[in-house]
Amino acid sequence: MASASDESLRSRIIGLLTSGLATDVYPRADSHEQVQRLVCDLRLAGDDLEAKLKLAGFTSYPIEHAGITQLCETCMYYKVHQRFCELPELNVPVEPDWSCKLWRI
Amino acid sequence: MTNLLWLQGGACSGNTMSFLNAEEPSACDLVTDFGINVLWHPSLGLELGENLKKLLNALTSGQMPLDIFVFEGTVVNAPNGTGEWNRFAGRPMKDWVTDLAKVAGYTVAIGDCATYGGIPATAPNPSESQGLQFLKRQQGGYLGTSYRSKAGLPVINIPGCPAHPDWITQIVVAVATGRGAELSLDEFQRPKTFFTSFTQTGCTRNMHFAYKVSATEYGQRKGCLFYDLGCRGPMTHSPCNRILWNRQSSKTRAGMPCMGCTEPEFPFFELAPGTVFKTQTLMGVPKDLPSGVDKAGYVKLTAAAKAASPAWAEEDIFVV
Ligand code: SF4
Ligand code: SF4
Numbered sequence: 338m339a340s341a342s343d344e345s346l347r348s349r350i351i352g353l354l355t356s357g358l359a360t361d362v363y364p365r366a367d368s369h370e371q372v373q374r375l376v377c378d379l380r381l382a383g384d385d386l387e388a389k390l391k392l393a394g395f396t397s398y399p400i401e402h403a404g405i406t407q408l409c410e411t412c413m414y415y416k417v418h419q420r421f422c423e424l425p426e427l428n429v430p431v432e433p434d435w436s437c438k439l440w441r442i
Numbered sequence: 443m444t445n446l447l448w449l450q451g452g453a454c455s456g457n458t459m460s461f462l463n464a465e466e467p468s469a470c471d472l473v474t475d476f477g478i479n480v481l482w483h484p485s486l487g488l489e490l491g492e493n494l495k496k497l498l499n500a501l502t503s504g505q506m507p508l509d510i511f512v513f514e515g516t517v518v519n520a521p522n523g524t525g526e527w528n529r530f531a532g533r534p535m536k537d538w539v540t541d542l543a544k545v546a547g548y549t550v551a552i553g554d555c556a557t558y559g560g561i562p563a564t565a566p567n568p569s570e571s572q573g574l575q576f577l578k579r580q581q582g583g584y585l586g587t588s589y590r591s592k593a594g595l596p597v598i599n600i601p602g603c604p605a606h607p608d609w610i611t612q613i614v615v616a617v618a619t620g621r622g623a624e625l626s627l628d629e630f631q632r633p634k635t636f637f638t639s640f641t642q643t644g645c646t647r648n649m650h651f652a653y654k655v656s657a658t659e660y661g662q663r664k665g666c667l668f669y670d671l672g673c674r675g676p677m678t679h680s681p682c683n684r685i686l687w688n689r690q691s692s693k694t695r696a697g698m699p700c701m702g703c704t705e706p707e708f709p710f711f712e713l714a715p716g717t718v719f720k721t722q723t724l725m726g727v728p729k730d731l732p733s734g735v736d737k738a739g740y741v742k743l744t745a746a747a748k749a750a751s752p753a754w755a756e757e758d759i760f761v762v
């Protein structure tokens with residue numbers, strides 16, 4: 338179950354994404370090296386939520402890439418019942434139909 | 443009595459340590475219960491200098507029978523094929539290997555280095571190391587493809603970094619008690635009894651593998667280590683979750699990924715930075731999928747299993 342603080346953070350993220358926060362959706366992090374670089378950048382961003390969303394290329398809709406739909410719902414870091422992204426460098430509540438460049442199945 | 447000689451080439455002694463920790467049967471049981479006469483071993487051998495040379499010469503000349511020749515570590519050929527970097531009892535170790543393998547009833551390679559070349563043979567392989575009958579995946583190695591011991595078997599390979607103590611002693615006992623001919627070996631000459639199932643067979647995280655719940659840090663009390671932390675359990679042949687380590691646990695049970703140490707490519711990706719304990723992906727899909735599974739099937743299965751995962755799978759399950 339999602340906690341009250343998760344819900345308030347989720348609302349904040351929805352607000353940011355729907356009010357036009359420009360995130361780096363492309364290029365996708367296809368190679369292992371790109372993923373590693375991105376994870377390092379996220380670590381440097383620390384607790385800066387907007388910076389993290391921007392770097393990770395968050396969208397509030399799924400992204401189709403290389404013939405596969407990349408959405409939180411199928412991502413390895415997604416906790417289905419808590420609707421939460423468990424990637425330590427993100428660690429934020431999400432929605433199943435969102436997406437980001439760190440998606441992995 | 444069955445005469446056993448254990449020599450060490452390019453090695454870290456990890457398999458010796460493993461052997462000395464064996465419990466079922468123990469190294470002592472080999473002597474007291476199974477009539478194995480350990481002629482010499484790097485940690486147990488009494489002879490030194492001239493006496494050791496005499497012993498080795500008695501074996502190579504056929505004056506004394508060598509029933510089981512155990513080799514740990516790589517065959518070192520450097521520099522320039524001479525083997526001078528690894529001298530033992532007055533000559534390059536590789537020359538002893540040549541002569542002893544010729545007279546041995548059975549030749550047994552213990553650990554990755556003796557089996558495939560292991561870590562020393564990783565590029566650029568400065569010690570020009572080879573395994574006894576393989577170099578990584580390629581058959582041949584130091585003794586050559588056609589090598590057969592006197593019993594008619596190729597080198598019996600017991601890989602692992604190190605090999606589990608009981609894999610070592612159980613195979614030695616099988617050979618010493620005349621059951622060597624019954625050993626069935628796989629394509630890498632590993633005893634099938636140990637190396638047909640996967641590391642994943644018996645892993646306590648299989649439920650999390652099935653429901654695609656990932657561990658994101660070492661030692662977590664839930665989650666499978668395949669998706670993020672580079673666990674090679676689904677494509678590594680070993681009984682690590684059937685024959686437990688220290689009779690207690692295994693790497694994956696404790697929350698550390700299997701590194702695939704019983705396979706010829708170990709260490710994978712030549713230890714390039716960022717490749718150890720990290721699942722390598724291409725466009726978000728693991729490069730190495732569970733044995734026998736294709737990419738389309740994997741993606742479909744994962745999406746469906748994830749959607750079906752129960753709430754408990756996301757909570758700590760191994761509660762103390
Ligand atoms: S890593 Fe990205 S795609 Fe995966 S759950 Fe987190 S936010 Fe969603
Ligand atoms: S932790 Fe490794 S061995 Fe265990 S279920 Fe997951 S992939 Fe398999």
Ligand code: SF4
Nearest residue numbers: 680682700701702703
């Ligand atoms: S769990 Fe994997 S890395 Fe560890 S000993 Fe077994 S096969 Fe080797």
